[in-house]
Amino acid sequence: MCKSTVKKSKLLEQLNRAIRAPEGKSYNGYVFWGVDIGTANVVTVAADRQGRPLAGAVTPAKVTKEGLIVDYVGAVEVVKKQVAHIQKKLHCPLGVAMSAIPPGTEKGNGRVTANILESAGLDVVGVIDEPEAAGLVLAVENGAIVDVGGGTTGISIIKEGRVLYSEDEATGGFQFDLVIAGHFGIAVEQAEQMKKNKAEQERLYPIVQPVMAKVASIMEKSFRGERPEEIYLVGGACAFQGFSDFICKYTGIPTYIPQYPLLVTPMGIALACARAVRAEEITA
Ligand SMILES: Nc1ncnc2c1ncn2[C@@H]1O[C@H](COP(=O)(O)OP(=O)(O)OP(=O)(O)O)[C@@H](O)[C@H]1O
Ligand SMILES: [Mg+2]
Incomplete structure (x- = not known):
């Protein structure tokens, strides 16, 4: 029987601790920012030159829909607040930043995310x-x-x-919320809160299973007949208990899940930012 494996990551553990810490350590070095403007959350990470996380912020926001920014002003406001919050925690100067776009998104959308960061006072060095x-x-x-x-x-x-290639399909955590809301006859927002509660997830499992199967079939289609050696699950929706085991069983491919799936991409954006600037310095 296929069982998924939890992959520990020092970086993600550090970032999770830094986000939860009420106070931060003063930091007067150069800061490298990574900002992930998602459909459900805006996540901002501040890292040092080595790409180690110094602080971070997660803010639920509905400023993006299927990879498109639908509330530009709202997005600027959220990023501004997050940056101010982190600066207050670290007493740090502003620095350079990167944003990110989902695979297959038009390049223009990358420019929009960069403009959001610039409007929040950050100096954008790239979009990943x-x-x-x-x-x-x-x-x-x-x-x-x-x-x-x-x-x-x-x-x-x-x-x-x-x-090698990337694909993006419109099914995610929101579809989990929809089926839970439909089952209990409750609001989608209430369904999402219920879904995120670990204690509820066992009884919700059979209700959301069709959505898991949909995600798994999207995955299989995207493999284009070639089985990947391993599957790495990231993103907040993967935190649902049993989801990674389901994917492993459905595909028969060894599946890994990090401890903090929601933080992987934002951490990677900050890391990319630090690496890009270091590479530029080396070649300059
Ligand atoms: N503990 C949890 N259990 C189950 N689902 C969770 C948990 N925590 C967060 N989620 C879900 O994860 C989703 C948000 O994940 P994430 O922040 O990775 O998305 P996003 O980057 O904003 O969206 P997208 O990448 O689709 O634009 C939401 O649907 C949320 O309900
Ligand atoms: Mg995302």
């Missing part, structure tokens, strides 16, 4: 593909990275450490 960012944290050499977020499932096939 979300799965590429996740891949930096997980150090995947060969396999599939599957990001099940609030609104979409993004799949990237990695060969020898490089993204």
Whole structure:
């Protein structure tokens, strides 16, 4: 029987601790920012030159829909607040930043995310593909990275450490909420709170199973007949208990899940930012 494996990551543990800590340590070095503007959450990470997390912020926000920014002003406001919150915690100066876009999104949308960060006072040095960012944290050499977020499932096939191709389909955590809301006759927002409660997840499992099967079939289709060696699940929706085991059983492919799936892509964006600037310094 196929069982998924929880993958520990020092970076993600540090980031989770830094987000939860009420106080931060003063930091007067250069800061490298990674901002992930998602369908369900805006997540901002501040890292040092080595890409180690210093602080972070997670804010639920509905500023994006299926990879498109639908509330530009709202997004700027959230990022501004997060940056101010982190700066207050670290007493740090502003620095350079990167944003990210889901695979297959038009380049123009990348420019929009960069403009949001610029409007929040950050100096943008690049825009990265979300799965590429996740891949930096997980150090995947060969396999599939599957990001099940609030609104979409993004799949990237990695060969020898490089993204071979990526796809993005509109099924994610929101569809879990919809079926729970439908089953109990409750509001979608209430259904989402219920879903995120670990104590409720066992009894919700049979209700959300069809959505899990949909995600698994989207994944299989995206493999284009070639089985990846391993599957790495990221994104908040993967935190649902039993989801990673379900994917493992459905596909028969060894499946890995990090402890904090929601934080992988944002951490990777900050890491990419620090690496990009270091590389520039070396070649300058
Ligand atoms: N503990 C949890 N159990 C189950 N689902 C969770 C948990 N925590 C968060 N989620 C779900 O994860 C989703 C948000 O994940 P994430 O922050 O990765 O999405 P996003 O990046 O905002 O969206 P997208 O990538 O689709 O644009 C939401 O649907 C949320 O309800
Ligand atoms: Mg996301």
